[in-house]
Amino acid sequence: MASTLHSFASPADLAGSLADKVADTLSAAISARGTASIAVSGGSTPKAFFQVLSTRDIAWDKVTITLVDERFVPADNARSNHMLVDANLLQNKAKSARFVPLYQPAASVEEAARLATEKSAEIGIPFDVVILGMGGDGHTASFFPGGSNLATALDASTPRGIITMEAEGAGEPRLTFTFSSLQDAALLVLHIEGEGKKDVLAKAEGSGDEADMPIRAILRRATSPVEIYWAP
Numbered sequence: 001m002a003s004t005l006h007s008f009a010s011p012a013d014l015a016g017s018l019a020d021k022v023a024d025t026l027s028a029a030i031s032a033r034g035t036a037s038i039a040v041s042g043g044s045t046p047k048a049f050f051q052v053l054s055t056r057d058i059a060w061d062k063v064t065i066t067l068v069d070e071r072f073v074p075a076d077n078a079r080s081n082h083m084l085v086d087a088n089l090l091q092n093k094a095k096s097a098r099f100v101p102l103y104q105p106a107a108s109v110e111e112a113a114r115l116a117t118e119k120s121a122e123i124g125i126p127f128d129v130v131i132l133g134m135g136g137d138g139h140t141a142s143f144f145p146g147g148s149n150l151a152t153a154l155d156a157s158t159p160r161g162i163i164t165m166e167a168e169g170a171g172e173p174r175l176t177f178t179f180s181s182l183q184d185a186a187l188l189v190l191h192i193e194g195e196g197k198k199d200v201l202a203k204a205e206g207s208g209d210e211a212d213m214p215i216r217a218i219l220r221r222a223t224s225p226v227e228i229y230w231a232p
């Protein structure tokens, strides 16, 4: 499916425009079905966007927010994506949204993935909005190059849900939604910032194996168009 690049003069401009687009999409879903869903990424990039989105006028009590991926650490760990969302998105008007975490206090990451899959199955499918990020190594969600479950995660026939991922560049074991869960969102966004990430994107758009740069799976095989939001 095609992708479209939306370039902005600054991260602040990007945050405002992306927040408007997401707010419109969630509000349209609420008008049509009564509820809406959004899966967001962690990392350093989405903080400003989360802060702006949290101020938008949406019927937040009808919105379910979840994460595209998470570290196998509890919410009080500063490295958790949950903490980032708590501090920046589940604030202001968005305080009344429902949050479905991926981390579960289980004895193993595999058991946590099973429990998270069970809990996230209550969220309607497909997601109304998915916001992906991208690492300098071409990973997105927790689809890491060399990841222990990468082939399964990227296989379009792997059922929707959450699986585990371990990889050298990943730090803690990870929990991640599968490719099949993310690729058909009504609004599928890749949010990246900086010249370095633009270069990584250009490389990913070239030829080469998906396993080397897993973002390629999204760019090449997502059934929804990919809206790329970039600022320097």
Ligand SMILES: O=C1O[C@H](COP(=O)(O)O)[C@@H](O)[C@H](O)[C@H]1O
Pocket (backbone or CB within 6 Å): 040, 041, 042, 043, 044, 045, 046, 068, 069, 070, 081, 132, 133, 134, 135, 136, 140, 141, 142
């Ligand atoms: O590990 C992760 O990194 C990516 C990219 O993060 P960034 O700091 O380069 O913005 C992120 O999309 C993913 O959700 C996160 O778990």
